[in-house]
Amino acid sequence: MQRECPYPRVVIRRIPSVRRTLVLDAIAELSPSVRSFVLKSADGAPIDYLAGQWMKLYLPGGIDRDYSIASAPVPVGEPGSDRFELAITRVEGGAGSAALFALTPGATLEALGPNGLFVREDRHRDVPAIYVATGTGLAPIRAMLHEELERDETTTQVLLFGCRTEDDLLYRSELEALAARHARFRYLPTLSRASDAWTGRRGYVQTHLPALRHELGDAHLYVCGLGKMIDDVRAVLKNELGVDRRFVHTERYD
Numbered sequence: 001m002q003r004e005c006p007y008p009r010v011v012i013r014r015i016p017s018v019r020r021t022l023v024l025d026a027i028a029e030l031s032p033s034v035r036s037f038v039l040k041s042a043d044g045a046p047i048d049y050l051a052g053q054w055m056k057l058y059l060p061g062g063i064d065r066d067y068s069i070a071s072a073p074v075p076v077g078e079p080g081s082d083r084f085e086l087a088i089t090r091v092e093g094g095a096g097s098a099a100l101f102a103l104t105p106g107a108t109l110e111a112l113g114p115n116g117l118f119v120r121e122d123r124h125r126d127v128p129a130i131y132v133a134t135g136t137g138l139a140p141i142r143a144m145l146h147e148e149l150e151r152d153e154t155t156t157q158v159l160l161f162g163c164r165t166e167d168d169l170l171y172r173s174e175l176e177a178l179a180a181r182h183a184r185f186r187y188l189p190t191l192s193r194a195s196d197a198w199t200g201r202r203g204y205v206q207t208h209l210p211a212l213r214h215e216l217g218d219a220h221l222y223v224c225g226l227g228k229m230i231d232d233v234r235a236v237l238k239n240e241l242g243v244d245r246r247f248v249h250t251e252r253y254d
């Protein structure tokens with residue numbers, strides 16, 4: 001018997017962007033330069049968002065910065081959650097990330113959200129998805145993947161994740177476990193500065209796209225990270241592979 005899908009086949013729900021106070025609930029190290037921040041609403045109210053959306057945070061020092069939500073939303077129809085997770089890179093000389101890395105649990109922040117259209121539309125779920133991320137560009141894609149893999153769908157889902165070294169492989173054990181549990185999900189990390197011991201893929205994400213695209217055929221691509229990587233990926237998709245831009249969805253961090 002087919003399990004009932006917890007995510008109804010709605011297109012995109014329009015969720016109002018709300019200004020609210022958040023409390024920093026927990027911090028964890030994800031890599032030498034990336035931390036996870038769990039934020040919860042100060043009044044306990046549920047926080048509604050779509051996988052792939054982001055929040056604007058108002059930080060000490062009078063600055064604001066945008067951060068993609070790294071945790072999947074609660075399925076529609078289930079009691080809402082009052083918290084979400086972010087994955088944030090400490091940027092050298094960056095005022096926003098420095099302000100965040102100086103916070104300790106219990107700190108309060110103002111936020112505005114959810115925002116953004118980097119989400120998976122239901123009409124795009126009939127062909128495979130290739131997710132391409134570098135660094136904390138993985139954040140919204142992690143949310144999308146968790147949501148997708150809870151669904152009764154059969155399409156192949158591939159994550160091509162690029163970073164420098166094994167130490168930078170964010171959520172590695174979680175993603176390996178997801179791949180072991182779901183035959184339709186493939187986790188393909190690629191390292192640009194791999195040690196000799198690394199047996200996986202090497203080089204930049206875009207170099208692996210032609211083979212994947214030839215193997216999978218039509219697929220929607222979700223690409224997130226810094227602008228340089230997105231431009232490089234777009235160039236391969238357009239010039240080498242002739243992929244129609246309607247299949248390519250991007251979120252730029254700079």
Ligand SMILES: Cc1cc2nc3c(=O)[nH]c(=O)nc-3n(C[C@H](O)[C@H](O)[C@H](O)COP(=O)(O)OP(=O)(O)OC[C@H]3O[C@@H](n4cnc5c(N)ncnc54)[C@H](O)[C@@H]3O)c2cc1C
Pocket residue numbers: 054065066067068069086087088089090091093094095096097098116135136137139140226251252253254
């Ligand atoms: C929609 C959206 C979602 C975002 N989500 C995330 C997220 O989930 N996690 C996250 O860490 N950042 C995210 N960012 C980037 C974030 O908003 C800030 O730009 C970043 O934290 C740098 O701010 P800063 O004040 O520390 O440095 P700034 O002085 O403002 O920036 C300096 C430079 O840092 C570089 N930079 C920006 N983001 C990153 C990054 N993630 N890794 C390495 N270098 C970077 C850029 O080249 C930028 O020009 C997102 C940006 C946007 C627009």
